[in-house]
Amino acid sequence: MDDFTKVIVSENDISRKLDALSAQIREDYEGKDLLLVGVLKGAVMVMADLARRMPPTVQMDWMAVSSYGSGTKSSGVVRILKDLDADLSGRHVLIVEDIIDTGITLHWLLGNLRSRGAASVEVMTLLRKPDAVQVEVPVKYLGFEIPNEFVVGYGLDYAERYRTLPFVAILNPAVYGD
Ligand code: XMP
Ligand code: MG
Numbered sequence: 001m002d003d004f005t006k007v008i009v010s011e012n013d014i015s016r017k018l019d020a021l022s023a024q025i026r027e028d029y030e031g032k033d034l035l036l037v038g039v040l041k042g043a044v045m046v047m048a049d050l051a052r053r054m055p056p057t058v059q060m061d062w063m064a065v066s067s068y069g070s071g072t073k074s075s076g077v078v079r080i081l082k083d084l085d086a087d088l089s090g091r092h093v094l095i096v097e098d099i100i101d102t103g104i105t106l107h108w109l110l111g112n113l114r115s116r117g118a119a120s121v122e123v124m125t126l127l128r129k130p131d132a133v134q135v136e137v138p139v140k141y142l143g144f145e146i147p148n149e150f151v152v153g154y155g156l157d158y159a160e161r162y163r164t165l166p167f168v169a170i171l172n173p174a175v176y177g178d
Pocket of ligand 1: 150156
């Protein structure tokens with residue numbers, strides 16, 4: 001059995017997209033001190049590859065959050081498992097996300113970080129599922145719009161597996177049956 005039904009974003013697609021997005025981000029933040037904020041664990045790969053395309057003065061910080069909900073539905077109640085180390089007052093912050101699905105988690109995160117006195121808070125996401133968006137989140141830097149399917153790879157997991165794949169693929173539903 002194949003674990004994936006289809007590769008939807010290849011390693012080369014990701015690399016070229018990050019070249020373009022990082023060029024835009026470098027230009028937009030020229031002369032500013034930029035803090036990249038990644039949400040663990042899914043954003044680890046995109047953060048690493050984006051940050052390496054930034055000037056060496058760029059900084060990285062991390063948060064871990066958990067969304068409460070009934071079953072697979074997020075309720076919008078989010079709990080911080082690991083907070084940032086950095087004080088955001090006066091900082092230019094760019095949230096780096098792997099994927100926006102309903103937008104509920106990121107909507108909450110934006111509100112939370114904006115309440116900390118940052119000079120600016122913007123969002124970059126590698127993937128977005130347009131069919132699934134329930135809460136509009138302003139995304140300044142977007143990688144790819146993808147179909148409303150469960151995907152894995154490049155940081156995204158199923159049961160903590162497949163995060164290390166260099167591409168993004170649709171998981172074979174037969175894998176859930178294990
Ligand atoms: P929201 O709040 O936007 O949640 O619904 C986004 C979070 O949900 C997870 N997610 C996925 N994880 N494959 C995954 O491995 C997917 O297709 C997928 N869709 C959503 C992910 O943790 C993201 O941060
Ligand atoms: Mg996950």
